[in-house]
Amino acid sequence: MGRVSQAQAQENRQRVVATASRMFREKGTTVSVADLMKAAGLTHGGFYKQFASKEDLVDEAIAHAFAEQAAHSAMTFEESAGERDAARRALIEDYLSLWHRDHPADGCPVSGFAADLGREPEQTARAQDVYVNGVRNRAARLATGDDDGMAQLCTMVGALVLARATRGNPISEELLQAARTALDENTKPEPH
Template identity: 85%
Template sequence: MGRVSQAQAQENRQRVVATASRMFREKGTAVSVADLMKAAGLTHGGFYKQFASKEDLVDEAIAHAFAEQAAHSAVALEEHDAEREAARRTLIEDYLSVWHRDHAGEGCPVSGFAADLGREPDQVARARHAYINGVRNRAARLATGDNDGMAQLCTMVGALVLARATRGNPISEELLQAARTALTGSGTGRPEPQQRTD
């Protein structure tokens, strides 16, 4: 079989990073390299031609997830014609939706990577910069007046993590509703989103 072109190798690498970003948010960073490569439609042996280690891939997957989130958020702001309060409210309602609860792989990297980074101190040191910047950027999008958005972000992430842990029980939706009410002064007046939420 012939050698893979440089362009194809780069495309394969991007596919692995995107797949890892989704799978790590959905299932955690304990996903095996073999399962990851299979999901990306590539051979296990090809991994080490692309990455020095799995830890390097985790770093790239985190950075990819936050870059993807930032791009989506920019589009959301444009949809609201830069009306900051409307954009903020939409962000909160979408974040605290059943759809987001049920689609962790396509969702927020703040909640998606938090548990793994908290358990793996070595990985935290490697991925700290991208993760911290992502947390700060997300909080900044929630900021209002003198409020820097940190408490709102903590409420949102905590409610989402609890709702995922209790999925299948009515308390899961109650948790999402309670956080939406606390942050917006009302429940969601919009239908559940049918696609990604960040």
């Protein structure tokens, strides 16, 4: 079999990163290199031509997930005709939806990578800057007035993680609704 061109090698690398980003959010970073490469439609041996280690791929997959999220958030803001409050409400509704609960591979990297980064100190040290910046950016999209958005983000991520853990039980939907209600009540304008 002949060598692949640089352009093909770059395309393969991007496919592996995108596949890893989705699989890691859905199944965790314990996904094997062999399973990952199979899902990307490439050989296991090709992995080591593209990446120095699985940890390097995890770093890139996290960065890729946050870049995807930022692009999606920008589209949501544009679709809300630049109205920050409407974009914020849309973000909350989308985040706390049954679809988001049921599709972690396409979901938020804050919730998707939190457990793995919490369990793997070596990976956390490597990926922490990207992850922390992603958390701060997501919180900033929720910020209102004097509120920096951190507590709102914590409510959303916590509710989503709990809803995923209880999927199949009525409490799952109750958790999502409770978070939507709490966020709605905490951000109503103050009467004058």
